[in-house]
Amino acid sequence: MAGVSRKASKTGAANATTADLVAVLVAVTDGEPKIMTIANAGALPSGPFEFAHRSLQTGLRAWVEAQTGHPLGYVEQLYTFADRGRAGDAKSPHSISISYLGLTREDKVGHGFEAHWSGWYEYFPWEDQRSGLPATLAKTLASRLRAWSKSAATASLQRERWQRVAITFGLDEREWNEELVLQRYELLYEAGLVPEAVRDGASAAAVIPGRPMSGDHRRILATGIARLRAKIKYRPVVFELMPSEFTLLQLQRSVEALAGRLVHKQNFRRLIEQQQLVEETGAIAADTVGRPAKLFRFRHGVLAERAVVGTKLPLSRT
Amino acid sequence: MAGVSRKASKTGAANATTADLVAVLVAVTDGEPKIMTIANAGALPSGPFEFAHRSLQTGLRAWVEAQTGHPLGYVEQLYTFADRGRAGDAKSPHSISISYLGLTREDKVGHGFEAHWSGWYEYFPWEDQRSGLPATLAKTLASRLRAWSKSAATASLQRERWQRVAITFGLDEREWNEELVLQRYELLYEAGLVPEAVRDGASAAAVIPGRPMSGDHRRILATGIARLRAKIKYRPVVFELMPSEFTLLQLQRSVEALAGRLVHKQNFRRLIEQQQLVEETGAIAADTVGRPAKLFRFRHGVLAERAVVGTKLPLSRT
DNA sequence: TTGGCTTATACTTATCCTGAGCATAACCGA
DNA sequence: TCGGTTATGCTCAGGATAAGTATAAGCCAA
Known part of the structure; x- marks a missing residue:
């Protein structure tokens, strides 16, 4: 084990990767949560990790301020992803995305910058349960998920799938748990019900509503929403918004x-x-x-x- | 902003970094928490990130299993650090450490591997409050921290420092909060009371007990302990141990x-x-x-x- | 054999927190 | 002045929590 560690520092060039920062920047305007987007609302703002800063945190802060012209309130690291799309190609250098959650206010963005704010429920319509789901969406979701459960090979696998669906989506008399944002998205991905899954090679099943994003970005966004939903319960972070x-x-x-x-x-x-x-x-x-x-x-x-x-x-x- | 993103993918070679995985592997034996260590108990096990796996998680799992000869129970990502030590050198490629928390049992480690288990309170003696702190350690800590507070420039800064000390260490009638492991370590680092701070350039103040680690490893360990202490309260993860x-x-x-x-x-x-x-x-x-x-x-x-x-x-x- | 030591396990009690609803206050416009 | 709307104060029952008391079931040594 010690040998492995030493080898690691000797062969630094061999494990070269590229690292990007990806930001989930959240604001709430008129009772709607928004996120900063680029690429015609199809991606999260991201940039290369090439700062001479002491920490990743200050690196992101500086970068966002340079881009938006305004300071960032609260910042916290979310997760580090190895990009799912490119991972199959074992020969290419690995690409790592270090994602951050940042809280601001929409009106703080300076003019002359090409930042856009998009409502986050555009990407996750099923996550807005404030006035229940629109009947059509609820029905579509339930039936597609049930179909996916039924498509499993054995009866016991089918039961397993449906139990997972019921827990994450609050079906069968179960309670809705608003923190399971990521689990819901990943289940939908697995079931081939989101465009990203089809893009990544799943069979083109009937896709449900919700705007996709490039790369892993919608997964990163789901991670950010989940983290924020958990955080507001025990830390006074809402006030940043x-x-x-x-x-x-x-x-x-x-x-x-x-x-x-x-x-x-x-x-x-x-x-x-x-x-x-x-x-x-x-x-x-x-x-x-x-x-x-x-x-x-x-x-x-x-x-x-x-x-x-x-x-x-x-x-x-x- | 979109421009920045595009530029990032074009200049992939320019932002090359090295990425390592660092593992905080925890077991509990005879009522004592242990962590797996290498380098004569002076470092956490770590290895280069050069796996052709779908995700970082499975990469770590495979690597640990190869090293220890046994499967890993629960795994979760901790945090991604840019190494504090080397960060001053802006010319060198950045080094990133992606850290993970893993739970196992000590007896699961196969023979013929050079893994060692060390009690985690060797590294953080002040974190074991089960039978109160040894009187000498409590006194040393309090007096060194008070001295650090007093060494601030203005009276208001001194008050600020002491309030921070009191909150993180539960002094002045405040309650001890066992989750603030990282905050306590970082405060001690800032105050120059741990060997790592002296190594990194702080003036050689009187250092308090607690075994140091190389690089950022003790900080990573603190992150892992804090995460685990928080987690056992709302997820049944103890059973993995x-x-x-x-x-x-x-x-x-x-x-x-x-x-x-x-x-x-x-x-x-x-x-x-x-x-x-x-x-x-x-x-x-x-x-x-x-x-x-x-x-x-x-x-x-x-x-x-x-x-x-x-x-x-x-x-x-x- | 019995009393004392140790740990296991069952109950009790007071207090605080939480979910839910009722009632009243203060403003507007028709 | 009445009805609509939001603000704000208060009550109440049930459940969770902190803390303690009481009893059970082993062992061991006198």
Whole structure:
């Protein structure tokens, strides 16, 4: 084992690869989650990894700022992929994509840049469960997935497939789990129901709605959405997507947009207030219908005060 | 932006890098967490990324199996680092480390391989809070950290530093948070209190106990421990580290070993049982002191039945 | 054989958190 | 002034959690 390690550093040239950074840049505008896209909304922004920065993180930050003309709020690494498409070709140098999740606001993008923002549910229509799925989409999905299950060789494999479908898509009385974005996409890919699968060699089955992307980008996007949906539950990252002042309903709408689900209004407020995440600005929202709401701002102090992580272990206090 | 993307694929040769896989392989033996090490316990096993596999994951799996002679249970990607040490040299090709967390059992390692297992608390003595810290270590840590806080330029910077110290190390009446492994290591690095910092150019301050590793490896290990400590709370991954049959106390000891904290016995059992994670084998533990305990086994079925993810959003059911 | 030590396992209790709903307040426009 | 709309305060039941008490079942030494 030690030998392997030493060999690795000696033969550096032999394992040369190309590395790219891929960014999932998210904003929420008018209660809709958006992502920055290029190539006519068919790809995520990406660039070569050729920075002289201390870390990948600052490299991405610098690159995005150079491209968009505006600083990036929250950044976190997502995942490192070996491109699925080119992997079959064992002779070519491997291509690695290091993906990042970044949170900003749409209005922060400077002018003169050719960035586009696309609603993320264009790529994953089934992920928006805020008002249930459109009946036609729900039916299409269910029937195609059932057909795929049935196409397995043995009865037990068929049952296995359907159980997986039911869990990831919340069928058969099961609950919808909004965090399983990646699992759902990968299942659809496996079932040959997305254009990328057909492109990569699957038999051209009937494809379901949802705009494809080039390369692995839709998979990377799914990873980003899943991560963000998990993160908003235990870290106050939504505020990176909000204007400096907002009403509690606006905040709620943003969370709902990201989660793809509706939340209980009063309980949502209780949650926010008891965690002391926000403070009143004193101002009142203007030009609204109904009773005017108080404006709040994020209490940046909480980030310094707390290191919020939830415990599920029955820790002993003694 | 689209231009940048296109340029990236054209100049593939220009952004060549070397990529290595680094593995944090964990086992728990006799209530002590161990990691596989090489180079006289001074480095994590690592190898070049030169596999013709479909994914990085299977690449790592194959490599570990070849090296240790045994299959790997659970595998997950940790993080991709640009090596901190070599980053200053902007001319050299960048080196990227893609790190993975893997769970096995020590006895699974075949013979004839030169793998070594080291207790992970050798590298992070302060992370074992099961029986409190040894008084001397606690004192050394606190005083060195306070000195570092005091060495800041202004009073406000000093306060800021100390608040960070207090939060990450649970000082000043704050609670210890076992998940902040990486934050603690990085703070110690920043404060120049670990050998790696001195090696990388920090002034040779008084260094605290804890065995160093080459390169970024101790940072990668910290990332792995943190990830595992978080994961055991919401996914049944501990069982990958257990023998096929075990008592509830053994299970508890393993969890405690990983978390570095003690848990409440009765509540721990209730938690395990109500989640239906285990089932009785019918057998009884032999050669023990005290009342003999029932033996249990992991119910592998739960993995298929559930997609356990916790919700903290006040979701609306209507 | 019995008392003491150790661990296993069953119950109890108080408290907090969560989901859900009711009620009232404050604004607008017809 | 009434109806529509959103804001905000409050209650209530059920479940989860933290912590402790009590009893069971082995072993060993006196």
